[in-house]
Structures are given as C-alpha cells and as structure tokens.
Amino acid sequence: MPDKLTNLNLLSDNTEIQTKSKKTSSILYVDDEESNLRIFKSSFRRHYSIFTAISGKEGLEILENNNIQLVISDQKMPEMTGVEFLERVAENFPNTVRIILTAYSDTEDIMRAINKCGIFRYLVKPWNKDEMLLTIDKALETYSLRTENRQLVKALKSANEDLEGKVKERTSELMATNEDLKKAKEQAEAATKTKEQFLSTMSHEIRTPLNAIIGMTHLLKNDRLEGEMAENIEILEFSAQNLLSLINSVLDISKMEAGKMAFEQAEFDLPILIQNTVEIFKARAEEKNIFLRSNIDKNIPKSLLGDSTRLSQILNNLIGNAIKFTDEGTVTITVRLLHHKTEKVELLFAISDTGIGISSEKINSIFEDFSQAEEDTSRKYGGTGLGLAITKQLVELQGGTINVMSTMMVGSTFSFQLGFKIGKIQAITANLPDATNIKNLKGVRILIVEDNKVNQILVRKFLNNWGASSQIAENGQIALDLFKKDNFDVVLMDLQMPVMDGYESARQMRLLEENTDKFTPIIALTASTLLNERERIIQVGMNDFLSKPFNPNELYKKIAQHSYTQLQNQVLQESEIKGKLNYSYFKNLAGADKDFYTELLELSEADLIEFNRILESTHLLDYETQLSLVHHKIRATLRLLEVKELEVQINQLRRMLSQGSPINQVTDRIQAIQKNIEMAISEIQEERK
Structure with a gap:
C-alpha cells in the first residue's frame, strides 16, 4: 500500500x-x-x-x-x-x-x-x-x-531505495528523449537553413545575369528598333520575364512554407490598379482576338488600404490563366461590393472566361502545388502549376476565400473575396502611370557599388540617360574610400562583393556620418532572397532596397525619392517631419495584435513628451547632462520610426551647447526641434485613432 x-x-x-x-x-x-x-x-x-x-x-x-x-x-x-x-x-x-x-x-x-x-x-x-x-x-x-x-x-x-534503479532508468529515458528532440530540432533547423540558403544562392546566381538581360532589353527597346530585330527583343524580354516569374513563384512557396509571407498596408486606388492590370494583358488578348473587359462596382470607395502588390499578383495569375486557356471569346474582370461598413469593405473579384474549362474530376485539385487540370496541359500551354497554388495561399493568408466554377468547353469563373479598410486619401496619384517618359536626375551624384561588370555598365547607362553623374566602386572597401573623400546624393549598394560586402560598407558609412549633419541615402541592390534580408539591410543603416533584376522605372523612382530627401536635408533647420514617420517596425512587431500596436505608439509618444519637457527646461544647471540622458532614451524610438531629420537636429543642438554657441542660435535650434517633436507627437496620436 x-x-x-x-x-x-x-x-x-x-x-x-x-x-x-x-x-x-x-x-x-x-x-x-x-x-x-x-x-x-x-x-x-x-x-x-x-x-x-x-x-x-x-x-x-x-x-x-x-x-x-x-x-x-x-x-x-x-x-x-x-x-x-x-x-x-x-x-x-x-x-x-x-x-x-x-x-x-x-x-x-x-x-x-x-x-x-x-x-x-x-x-x-x-x-x-x-x-x-x-x-x-x-x-x-x-x-x-x-x-x-x-x-x-x-x-x-x-x-524506497529499491526504486533507485527505476529512477536511473526513467532519467536515462528522459535524457535520451530530450537528446532525440534536440537532435531532431537541430536537424530540422539545419534542413530549413540549408534549403533557404540554397534557394537564395540559386536565385542570386540566376538573377544576376537575368538582371543584365532584362536591363539590356529595356535599353534596346528605347533605341526604337523595327522589324525582325524588334520582334527578337520582344521574344527575349518575354522569355526573361517568364523565367523571373518562375523564380518568384518558387520563392513565394518557400516563404509561405516558412510562415514568413508579409503583407503591406498602404493606400491604393482600386480602379487604377484594375486599369493598369488590363493594360498589361491587352496586347496578349488582342493577339488571340480575345475581348478583355472590366466591370467595377461604382459604389466601391476609391481609396483602399491593403497590399496592392499582392492583389496585383493574384489578379495577374488569374487573368493570365484565363487568356492562356481561352482561344476565342471574352475574358471579364468583375469587382462587386458585398459589404460596406464604416471603416471596411468586403469585395468580390471574379475573372470569367470562355475557354476550355476544367473537368469535374480535376477541379478539386487545381489549387495544389505543381498541379495542372489535365496531364498534357503543361505540354500544350506551358506553366509549372504553381500559379493557382500561390494565388490560393495569398488569398487565404489575407483572410479571404477563393472558389472556381467551370464547364468543359464553355468556360471558367475564378472568384475570391477579400476585405479592405477604407483609405483616407480621396485622390491617390502614387499608382498612376507616368504621364511622360522624361526622367531627369540632372545634378544628382550617385555612387554605384557593384562588382559585376555587366551590371556596372547597365546601371551607368540608365543613370547617364537620366542625366545623373556617377562613380563606380568594385567592392565595399573602394566605396568606403570614395565616400570619405567625396559627397554623394545617393549610394546604390550591391550586397555580395569581395574584399568588403555591402553590409559592412554601409555600416561603416553610417559610422562616418555619426554626429554630423550628413545622412546619405543608401539603396541596396540585391539578387539575394533570404527571408531576413530586409531586416538586416535596415539594421546596418540602409534606407531602402531594390531586388534584381530591377525595373528601370522602379530604379528611377527610388533614386528620385531619396535624392530629393537628401537635397531637402541641406535646409534641415526649416524642415518639417510631418508625414514622415515610419510605423512598419511596430506593425511587424505587433502583427495582428492591435492593442499591442497601440501600446507601442503610446510608449513612443510618452518618450517624445518627456524629451520635450527636458528640452524646455533650459534653466537646469545640468541641462546638457539631462538632455544627453533623455536623448539616449529616445534614440531607439527615433531610429525605429525613422525620424532621421530630428536625430540630426538634436545632435546639432548638443554640439552647439558643448561649443558654447550664442544663446540666440541655441534658442532658435530648440524651437525648431520642439516644433518637429510636436508634429511627431501629433502624427502618432493620429495613427492611434
């Protein structure tokens, strides 16, 4: 007993x-x-x-x-x-x-x-x-x-001493199980890391020459070639874009499997997005004598908040399939408003075609990876069978649903539902196509850091066409030496280079700029696809990134955006930070936890209010010390919100105090900083609503 x-x-x-x-x-x-x-x-x-x-x-x-x-x-x-x-x-x-x-x-x-x-x-x-x-x-x-x-x-x-043997046996079993679990965990992590590294390496090796191919086709198309040569360039561009699409599909699958697919929340104009999508497929539809049309519910708000890039990817997959599998007739894109609440709408997207249809036996499996409706589909029409699998996951990861109805030799309709918040901006121009092809970067000085000769020539040609002046550095160390001697408006930084890579070069550039008024925009140009790439880029001090192969229009927009910001930094004393806070780090950290996101905003607001209080307390005997302590406290907040102009201004004030600058200059600087802090606080309060 x-x-x-x-x-x-x-x-x-x-x-x-x-x-x-x-x-x-x-x-x-x-x-x-x-x-x-x-x-x-x-x-x-x-x-x-x-x-x-x-x-x-x-x-x-x-x-x-x-x-x-x-x-x-x-x-x-x-x-x-x-x-x-x-x-x-x-x-x-x-x-x-x-x-x-x-x-x-x-x-x-x-x-x-x-x-x-x-x-x-x-x-x-x-x-x-x-x-x-x-x-x-x-x-x-x-x-x-x-x-x-x-x-x-x-x-x-x-x-009972007699149970000692059982204790040892039990302990041994637990240790063995623990060791097995540890080994299994290590093996799983190693396998995941190996897979991720392999995909990144292969993507990098393929994207680097592909960047040159696509870039050169853009340059050749600008030469207004005609006849057979123009057709050859079109074929080359089409083939390169297909290869790039395949690479992106494989990488998207990898991200989804790792649970690291991220969705942005930015305002966009839905009618313009649909219009641009139709324009992309218009020529392909006309080649097959297919009538491509769109029908958008006029009750849908003009401005929506969501990931327009992923929505375009979904629509491109479905419309591309509809045209591919339709030999005659019509492809119709329909968008209907299902529910309209105060701050959110639920939309139904439908892509209908009069194509070959899908058999009832295959309709339930078409959303699986590498699946085709029929065994000879890939041979007849091409494709990998990844498009619909990715489309389904992109819809479901955003909380939506996707369905298909089809009749053989009559046609198919793919429909999906997605919810969007209603945007605050009534007229959005960010998604509008360029009204002119004229691109002007005259006077902008750019440092190109790139070890690949073809890519050096390619980027320099684009920059020359846009009127920018440029210098080339073949590795990060040469770039750093040039950076010490000269001033640049923008740095285009490759990441994988001999001698010194782009990460270390950017990090040391930021160290050189520490406690100065200088803050040169650094844009990473990368063919790598590691899932933590973006975080590492930001961590070392780079401002933005562009994936290879890049679209020339995207390259131009990035340079124009950041060179404008750099020129504005020359008049920092009069600058304002309104509209420049970046909440992406807080949003990624909080995920779907809205209360936690609000709490992070409240903490940031409290830090800025505390700093403002000390800033006003110029009567304190240890004013410089107190200002230094509270500056150290809010430095992380300023960095995470990317309030770079304010950080520079505070450093300027601290130097002025240490050098004994005239009181009127110090007072003007304090007032300028207070104005920007109050604007930042106001923006955060608006974001919390």
Whole structure:
C-alpha cells in the first residue's frame, strides 16, 4: 500500500508541474536600453511574469530575491557584459535557463557563452516576436523537465531505495528523449537553413545575369528598333520575364512554407490598379482576338488600404490563366461590393472566361502545388502549376476565400473575396502611370557599388540617360574610400562583393556620418532572397532596397525619392517631419495584435513628451547632462520610426551647447526641434485613432 500511495503522489506532483500556467513562469530580461525593456515587457507580460533590469548588477539582485526560471540578457552592456553576467548566473543560479542576445559578428562572444555559461540558445538582434515566444516556451519546457527530474529523483530515493534503479532508468529515458528532440530540432533547423540558403544562392546566381538581360532589353527597346530585330527583343524580354516569374513563384512557396509571407498596408486606388492590370494583358488578348473587359462596382470607395502588390499578383495569375486557356471569346474582370461598413469593405473579384474549362474530376485539385487540370496541359500551354497554388495561399493568408466554377468547353469563373479598410486619401496619384517618359536626375551624384561588370555598365547607362553623374566602386572597401573623400546624393549598394560586402560598407558609412549633419541615402541592390534580408539591410543603416533584376522605372523612382530627401536635408533647420514617420517596425512587431500596436505608439509618444519637457527646461544647471540622458532614451524610438531629420537636429543642438554657441542660435535650434517633436507627437496620436 505505501508503494501505491507514493506512486499516486508522484503522479499528482508530475501533473501539477505539467499543468502549471505560463503566467506563473518568471522571466528576467536584462538590457541597458530602457526602450528595449519596455517593448519586451509589453510583448510578453500577458504570457509570463516579467522582471527587467538595466544592468547585470541589478539583474543579480533580482535573482537573489525572486524565483526566476529563465534569464535573457543582451551582450553589449557597459560595466558587465552579457557573457560576464551569465557566467555569474551559471555559478550562483545553475538551475536557471540562460539565453543571450547578440549580433551575427559576435562569434567569439557566442562561443564563450556556450562554453562558459551553458546557454540554452543565442538569438540575433533585432529579435522577432514569434521566434522569441517559441524560444521562451522551449526554454521553460527544458526548465520544467529539469525540475521534474530533480523532484522525481528526490521523491523516489526517500520512498524506497529499491526504486533507485527505476529512477536511473526513467532519467536515462528522459535524457535520451530530450537528446532525440534536440537532435531532431537541430536537424530540422539545419534542413530549413540549408534549403533557404540554397534557394537564395540559386536565385542570386540566376538573377544576376537575368538582371543584365532584362536591363539590356529595356535599353534596346528605347533605341526604337523595327522589324525582325524588334520582334527578337520582344521574344527575349518575354522569355526573361517568364523565367523571373518562375523564380518568384518558387520563392513565394518557400516563404509561405516558412510562415514568413508579409503583407503591406498602404493606400491604393482600386480602379487604377484594375486599369493598369488590363493594360498589361491587352496586347496578349488582342493577339488571340480575345475581348478583355472590366466591370467595377461604382459604389466601391476609391481609396483602399491593403497590399496592392499582392492583389496585383493574384489578379495577374488569374487573368493570365484565363487568356492562356481561352482561344476565342471574352475574358471579364468583375469587382462587386458585398459589404460596406464604416471603416471596411468586403469585395468580390471574379475573372470569367470562355475557354476550355476544367473537368469535374480535376477541379478539386487545381489549387495544389505543381498541379495542372489535365496531364498534357503543361505540354500544350506551358506553366509549372504553381500559379493557382500561390494565388490560393495569398488569398487565404489575407483572410479571404477563393472558389472556381467551370464547364468543359464553355468556360471558367475564378472568384475570391477579400476585405479592405477604407483609405483616407480621396485622390491617390502614387499608382498612376507616368504621364511622360522624361526622367531627369540632372545634378544628382550617385555612387554605384557593384562588382559585376555587366551590371556596372547597365546601371551607368540608365543613370547617364537620366542625366545623373556617377562613380563606380568594385567592392565595399573602394566605396568606403570614395565616400570619405567625396559627397554623394545617393549610394546604390550591391550586397555580395569581395574584399568588403555591402553590409559592412554601409555600416561603416553610417559610422562616418555619426554626429554630423550628413545622412546619405543608401539603396541596396540585391539578387539575394533570404527571408531576413530586409531586416538586416535596415539594421546596418540602409534606407531602402531594390531586388534584381530591377525595373528601370522602379530604379528611377527610388533614386528620385531619396535624392530629393537628401537635397531637402541641406535646409534641415526649416524642415518639417510631418508625414514622415515610419510605423512598419511596430506593425511587424505587433502583427495582428492591435492593442499591442497601440501600446507601442503610446510608449513612443510618452518618450517624445518627456524629451520635450527636458528640452524646455533650459534653466537646469545640468541641462546638457539631462538632455544627453533623455536623448539616449529616445534614440531607439527615433531610429525605429525613422525620424532621421530630428536625430540630426538634436545632435546639432548638443554640439552647439558643448561649443558654447550664442544663446540666440541655441534658442532658435530648440524651437525648431520642439516644433518637429510636436508634429511627431501629433502624427502618432493620429495613427492611434
């Protein structure tokens, strides 16, 4: 009987451990930037009990007085680094699971943390909320398993020495299972990384020559060729675009499988989007004597908020298929308003054709990867069978549904429903086609950083045609040397280069500009497709990116946009930041959690209000010190919101104070900064509504 009671108690204890709620788990997050502490606490306080510390010393005090299961520490901290802090934790609190936050380049720190601190895992900053949540859950699961093992061993030893063998056996099984899970996890991560790296490498190798092919076809078409030569150029361009479409389809599938397909939220004009889409397919339809028409409900608001690029991709796939599988008759694009609420509309899109149709046996499988309606479809009409699979996922990932109705030799209708928020702008010109082909970049000085000779020639030809002056650097080091000697309005930066890559070159350019009025726009030109590429580009200080092969019109728009901003920076004292805040980082961090997004905006607003209060307190004896402290506090906020002009102005003010500039100049600068801060606060308040 005692043995049975003991077993029941053990089962009860074990069940209690497994059913413990997340909220009872305590996490300590250590970082010397207060804004990072607030963001972390806001992100996870609904899931766990969060403790924060601004230094390793403060973190050790919290560990002494609280039961902490997991410690997450930043590496780069003054007085005591993350590795030094975790070494103390490992020595004094060995049961606590340890995670370190570091950068890609800190290999030695990572190895030291693994060897001396016994870390559970390292994460690269800036961290992703979903990845961090998954890592925390796995770490706490490890902590629970360790706790469970200790309790089981203690209980079994005290109950009966004869059970010692079973304890060892149980422990061994758990360790083996844990090791198997660890190996399986490592293998899965390695396989995913290998697949991602392979796709990126292959895409890079294909896109680089493809960029030259497509670029040269654009240049040749501008030469107004006629006859057979013009037809040959058309065939070349069509083939290159098909190859690019195939590459993009494979990469889209990869992103969807990894759960990293992102959707933008920007205003667009739906009628113009439909009009532009019809124009794209007009020539192809005319070649087959097909009548292509559109019918848009006039009750649909002109301005909508959503991802116009992905909507165009969906429509292009469906309209392209309709024309491909129709030999005569009509292809019709219809858009109907289903529901109209105060801030949102639900729309029905339908693409109908009079083509070959789909058999009832195949209609349920056409949305599967690499699937075709009939076995000989690919041979007769071409295609990979990826278009409809991608289309279905793009619709469903945005909360919509897609359906198909078809009759053999009569035609098919593909329809999908999507919801959009109603935009605030009544007349949108961003999506309008250029009214003229004249492009003028006269006076704009551009540094082209590119190791590929063909791409150098290609980009330079476009820039010469647009009137811009340019210099070429064959790698990041040469670019850096030129950057030190000369002033450029824009830098076009390739990423993968010998000697010094684009990431390191851009990072060092930003270091050279630190504490100066200079902020040169850097646009990344990349053939890489790694899913974290965009975050890394922004992290090192680049402003924007353009994927290879690029469209010349897109290249022109990027340069024009950023060179205009650069010219405006010459009159920063009178500049205003109204309309220039970028909320994309906060939106990506919050995901679908609207309350959390609002909270991030409120924290940013509070930081700016606090800075404004100190800015006004010129009577303080330690005014420069107080201003420096609060500037350090809001620096992360300014960086995340991309308020670059305001950051430059604050640096100017601090230099003026340190150099003892005349009081009237200091006062004018303070007033200019206050005006911009008030505009920023007003914009954030408007965004919160």
